[in-house]
Amino acid sequence: MPELIAWVLLVAIAAYACAGGTDYGAGFWDLMAGGAERGKRPRRLIDHAMAPVWEVNNVWLIFVLVVMWTGFPTVFQAVFSAMWLPLALAAVGLVLRGAGFALRKPSRRLAQRRVYGAMFAISSLLTPFFLGAVLGGIASGRVAVGTTASADAWANETSVLTGLLAIAATAFLGAVFLCSDAGRFGAHDLADYFRLRALLAFAAVVVLALIALPVTHDDARYVWDGLTEGAGLLLVVLAGVCGVATLLLLLRRSHGWSRYASVASVALVVGAWGFAQRPYLLPTTLTVTQAAGADHTLRWLVIVTVVAIVLVGPALVLLYRLDTMGELEELTDAETMAAGTPGDNL
Template sequence: MAEFVAFVLLLAVAAYACGGGTDYGAGFWDLTAGGAERGKRPRWLIDHAMAPVWEVNNVWLIFVFILMWTGFPVFFQTVFTALWLPFAVAALGMVLRGAGFALRKPSRRLARRRLFGAVFAIASLLTPFCLGAAVGAVASGRIAPGTEASAHAWATPASLLFGLLTVAGTALLGAVFLTADAKRFEAPDLVGYFRIRALAALGAVALTAVGVLLVTRVDAPHVWHGLTHGAGLALAIVSAVFFVATGLFVLRGQTHWARFSAVGIVGAAVFAWGLAQRPYLIPTSLSVADAAGDSQTLLWLSVVSLVALLLVAPAVFFLYWLDTHGELEPLTDSDLRRTGPTRGDAVDGD
């Protein structure tokens, strides 16, 4: 039973990494779009692309916390005690990010729009970095039940590189999805704009992934062994195949398929990490069996998880489908043209 709940927990983490990661990535490109005049047009697309679904992604995060707290209380206590600082920064970033996104559009004064936009964009960078750093601390086994909070637990090469890889992954997801949105909204210049950024993000993912593998071999030998053997290795290879496919799809302008392959990169990588840690939640100090709660609690949590997967997951995925197929909020290039063209970026007729 504990193994099943742990699998559902990993599934929820993967869902949040893909769904929430896409939104964080859009915020990253908002941050790097440039000044008010130069960045108007990309930010206009980002606002319209995110608006229908940005809040629903928190469903997966709430599900993760419920599974951790209820199903694995020792694990929950350990990570939130030893890693309270990165989690606190991430939580603050989520709040500020949501407030910035919600308030910048209706604000009439330019100064306020800039302020709220900056809050949204910076929080979109800090939040995934802190979450990735926390994952790196867990994977490296630097925390254990009873570990006190300290920078030694998470301010390490492994944690920092995990954080950078997380940011690069979100940037990739955001750029790929925004490229598809630009094509759907018939904005050819923004297709070229975000295609270049998707290719740059692919390069960043490759570099940081190599860095993570190098430090994992030294700082997280158990995870390294899991990634180079069995199911962990198989999923790592699947992620690499999706990586190559994404590059080809982006270069060929096949944005529809690029979205699926980009999600495949992140989803397969998350599952590779999770399976590489088996049978531990925290290598090598806390196993799934030792961290599990009462058997009756796990039984009912399994029932609730199955109900959620059958009822909530299809509804959320249907919402994603409506959004990606333009059924929720129509937007034409004439709407985008009101802010003027983006200067200095590639134009692609796709």
């Protein structure tokens, strides 16, 4: 039972890395779009593409937290005790990011739009960095039961590189998805614009991964061994193949398939990390079995997970499907004005 819950947790983390990561990547390119006039069209595309799904993507993060504190309360306590500062900064970033995105569009004054846009874009950069830094601290064995909070837990070489890799990976995902959105809306010049940025982001991922190789070897040896043999190595190779396939599909302007390939590459990397840590949740001090909650709690957690899959799963699949097909279009100002306001006909 504990192993099953651990795999559910890993799948939820992979889902958030892909779904939420795409949104963070869009925010990164919003930050890099330039001044108000130069970045007007890319930012308009980002707003239009994110609007239908950005709130839904955070459901995966909530699910991760629920499974973690219910199924593995010891791990939850250890991680949040040792890493409270980066996690708090990530949480602040999530709040400011959502507020900035929601308030930027209805703002009429340019100064207000700039402030809210800066909140959204900078938070989209900092939040994945801090979340990645937390994962790096865990992978390098700096978190154990009883570990007190310290800068070394998350400001070490492995954590910093993992945070930068998280930013680069989200930028890659965001650019790939925006290529497809631009093509769907007929903005073929923006498709070329984001295609170039997807290629640059992938190059950044490769460079950072190469830099991380010797660091991981020395600083996170247990995870390194897991990534260089067995199932972990296989998933890393498959992730690389999917990444290269994404580039080839982008060059051929096959934007629909490039989305699937990019998501697969990121999900496989998360899976490789999970295989590399087996059987530990906190390498090399706390195994999955040792960290698991009470048996009856785990049984109820499995039941709740099944219910959630049955009730929420189809709705999420339908939402993502309709979004990729371009069926979830926002109402224009003209349409909302034409609809009138409640009480107009009284």
